[in-house]
Amino acid sequence: ALSVFDGNTAQLFADRDPERSLALPPGESAKTWASVERIINRALAVSMGRDGLIAGIGGGVVTDVTAFAASIYMRGCRLILVPTTLLSMVDAATGGKSGFDFGGVKNLVGSFYPAEEVRICPCMLESLPEREYLSGMAEVLKHAMLTPGPGTGGLLDIVANERDAILARDAQTLERLIPAALKVKIDIVSEDLREQGKRALLNRGHTFGHALEAATNFSRWSHGEAVAWGILRSLDLGERIGLTDKDWADETRRLIADYGFDIVTPQVAPGEIKAAMVDDKKKKDGRLRFVLMKGPGEPVLQEIPEPDLDAVLGIE
Ligand SMILES: NC(=O)c1ccc[n+]([C@@H]2O[C@H](COP(=O)([O-])OP(=O)(O)OC[C@H]3O[C@@H](n4cnc5c(N)ncnc54)[C@H](O)[C@@H]3O)[C@@H](O)[C@H]2O)c1
Structure with a gap:
C-alpha cells in the first residue's frame, strides 16, 4: 500500500x-x-x-x-x-x-x-485550524438546508439547537453531526453519481461563492466563507423572484450569522464577481442556473434573468 x-x-x-x-x-x-x-x-x-x-x-x-x-x-x-x-x-x-x-x-x-x-x-x-473547521461548517449548513425540518430531529435541528457544542467540536455531537450531514450527500449521489440531474443541488451557494473566490484569486476568502456568502445571495435571489419563503429565508440568514459567517457584502466590485460567474459558466454549460430554495428541503434548479442577478449583486 x-x-x-x-x-x-x-x-x-x-x-x-x-x-x-x-x-x-x-x-x-x-x-x-x-x-x-x-x-x-x-x-x-x-x-x-x-x-x-x-x-x-x-x-x-x-x-x-x-x-x-x-x-x-x-x-x-x-x-x-x-x-x-x-x-x-x-x-x-x-x-x-x-x-x-x-x-x-x-x-x-x-x-x-x-x-x-x-x-x-x-x-x-482536533488539530484542524478554526478557519478550516468553519469552512466545513458552511457545507454542513448547506446540507442542512436541503433536509426537511425543522422539528424533524434531523440535521437542521442539530445545527440550529447545538451550535455551541458544534463550535466546541464536542466529540459526541460530531458523532451525530457528521453522519447526518454525510447522509444528505450520499442520498443525492446514490441517485445521480454523474451529475445529470439531482446532484447539481449540492452546488447550492456555489455559483455565487465560486465567482467570489475566483474574483479574489482564491486567496482572500476560504471556500466555506464564499459558500456562506453565496447561500445568502441565493436567498436574496429566490426572494426577489418570489420563489423563496421570506420567513424561512430570514431564519436561514440568522443561522448562517450565528455560525459567525460575515454577512456583509464583500469589498469586491460586483461587476468582477459577475464576470467571474459568466466566465465559469461559459466553460461549463453556458447557462446561468442557480439552486434556489422554496423552503426547507425544497430546492429548485432555476435559470435566472440577468436583470435579477444584477440586482442581487448590486450592479446598477
Ligand atoms: N470531490 C468532491 O466531491 C469535492 C467536494 C467538495 C470539495 N472538494 C475539493 O476539496 C478541496 C478543499 O478541501 P479542504 O477544505 O479539506 O482543504 P485542504 O485539503 O486544502 O485542507 C485544508 C487545510 O487543512 C490542513 N489539514 C487537513 N486536515 C488537518 C488536520 N486534521 N489537522 C490540521 N490540519 C489539517 C491541510 O493541510 C490544509 O492546509 C478543494 O480542492 C475542493 O475542490 C471536492
Whole structure:
C-alpha cells in the first residue's frame, strides 16, 4: 500500500513508513498534475501492482488528487480515503469525484472513482485550524438546508439547537453531526453519481461563492466563507423572484450569522464577481442556473434573468 498525505496531515501520523508514504505540499496549489505524477512515480517505485492500495489521508485536496491518481494507475487500483477536514468528511471524500486543477480552471481534469472505503474519525478534527473547521461548517449548513425540518430531529435541528457544542467540536455531537450531514450527500449521489440531474443541488451557494473566490484569486476568502456568502445571495435571489419563503429565508440568514459567517457584502466590485460567474459558466454549460430554495428541503434548479442577478449583486 501507498499512503498519500500533505505536509500537515503527515504530522498526525508519526509512525508512517517513509518509503510507502508521500507528503504533498498543503493547500489547493498542490492539486496539480505534478502531484498526480508524484503519486504514480512512488507507486511504481514500490512496485505496486494493480491489486495494490492507495490511501489518501487529508483534506479535499489530498482526497481529490489521490483518488484521481488511483483511478488511472494501471487503469485503476484500490483506493481508501481518510478525510481529515470537516469539509472532506461531509463532502469531498464521498461521492466519487476525483480530479485536479488545470490551466487555471478548478477541477478541470478528473474522473468518477468512488473509494472502496471512506474511514471517518471525528477525532482527526482536533488539530484542524478554526478557519478550516468553519469552512466545513458552511457545507454542513448547506446540507442542512436541503433536509426537511425543522422539528424533524434531523440535521437542521442539530445545527440550529447545538451550535455551541458544534463550535466546541464536542466529540459526541460530531458523532451525530457528521453522519447526518454525510447522509444528505450520499442520498443525492446514490441517485445521480454523474451529475445529470439531482446532484447539481449540492452546488447550492456555489455559483455565487465560486465567482467570489475566483474574483479574489482564491486567496482572500476560504471556500466555506464564499459558500456562506453565496447561500445568502441565493436567498436574496429566490426572494426577489418570489420563489423563496421570506420567513424561512430570514431564519436561514440568522443561522448562517450565528455560525459567525460575515454577512456583509464583500469589498469586491460586483461587476468582477459577475464576470467571474459568466466566465465559469461559459466553460461549463453556458447557462446561468442557480439552486434556489422554496423552503426547507425544497430546492429548485432555476435559470435566472440577468436583470435579477444584477440586482442581487448590486450592479446598477
Ligand atoms: N470531490 C468532491 O466531491 C469535492 C467536494 C467538495 C470539495 N472538494 C475539493 O476539496 C478541496 C478543499 O478541501 P479542504 O477544505 O479539506 O482543504 P485542504 O485539503 O486544502 O485542507 C485544508 C487545510 O487543512 C490542513 N489539514 C487537513 N486536515 C488537518 C488536520 N486534521 N489537522 C490540521 N490540519 C489539517 C491541510 O493541510 C490544509 O492546509 C478543494 O480542492 C475542493 O475542490 C471536492
